[in-house]
Amino acid sequence: MIYNKVLIFSDNPFLLEKLLEIIKEKKIDKLINFKIASSPFSNIMLGSLKVEKINIIDNLDYLINNFNLIISAHCKQIFPSELIEKVKCINIHPGLNPFNRGWYPQVFSIINKLPVGATIHEMDDEIDHGHIIIQKEVQCHSYDTSETVYNRVLEMELILFEQVIEKILNNKYDITTPVSDGNINLKSDFNEICNIDLKKDYTGQEFIDLLRALTHGNYNNAYFYDEDGNKIFVKISLQKENYENKF
Structure with a gap:
């Protein structure tokens, strides 16, 4: 070799x-x-x-x-x-x-x-x-x-x-x-999208895509600041419909 x-x-x-x-x-x-x-x-x-x-x-x-x-x-x-x-x-x-x-x-x-x-x-x-x-x-x-x-x-x-x-x-x-x-895409680009701007207009698709892109196990990625200045982390849970488990 x-x-x-x-x-x-x-x-x-x-x-x-x-x-x-x-x-x-x-x-x-x-x-x-x-x-x-x-x-x-x-x-x-x-x-x-x-x-x-x-x-x-x-x-x-x-x-x-x-x-x-x-x-x-x-x-x-x-x-x-x-x-x-x-x-x-x-x-x-x-x-x-x-x-x-x-x-x-x-x-x-x-x-x-x-x-x-x-x-x-x-x-x-x-x-x-x-x-x-x-x-x-x-x-x-x-x-x-x-x-x-x-x-x-x-x-x-x-x-x-x-x-x-x-x-x-x-x-x-x-x-x-x-x-x-x-x-x-640089690390700075990732850091920028993690900070969710609550005043920005998103379509439903854009917002769901952003959240699922930033949802990764136990990592706290996506966040916003509430009216009291608290940093709030957010994730999304997605599940494909399983007809066998429906009521």
């Missing part, structure tokens, strides 16, 4: 664990010594496995000198140009590039109706922008929340990873160029 010094960099414990399971099932770990790392602000525990905490900027020389392939799996740090130029960097991205690149693609796909899915791509010096190795769209239903769409995307990421990991390690994969630069 061409790439034999591999680091998987992730801030998502579920995804990291599942990726390692795929590697073990394929017995790739018998041929390559994979190392795993997370960002300093993450708290990932995977049993007896050591997850090294690495600040990319502070450890740039270490990464360049010790790895020839780095796989980013929901790593929340920006990869600098110097690292991308000297080490092959692959990104597992929870979005259908080039649509809604950046933060929380499924959130913005619910709002702006652009496609959502999973993409594995080469990294370049722009966010979620490089040549596409493989990608697949997932469905987004009217009764989905951010969480349910995200879980569907996670499942697809694992399916795609299983299909191409050996091709990536052998550098024998095809690439396609994104159809356009698409659009990008």
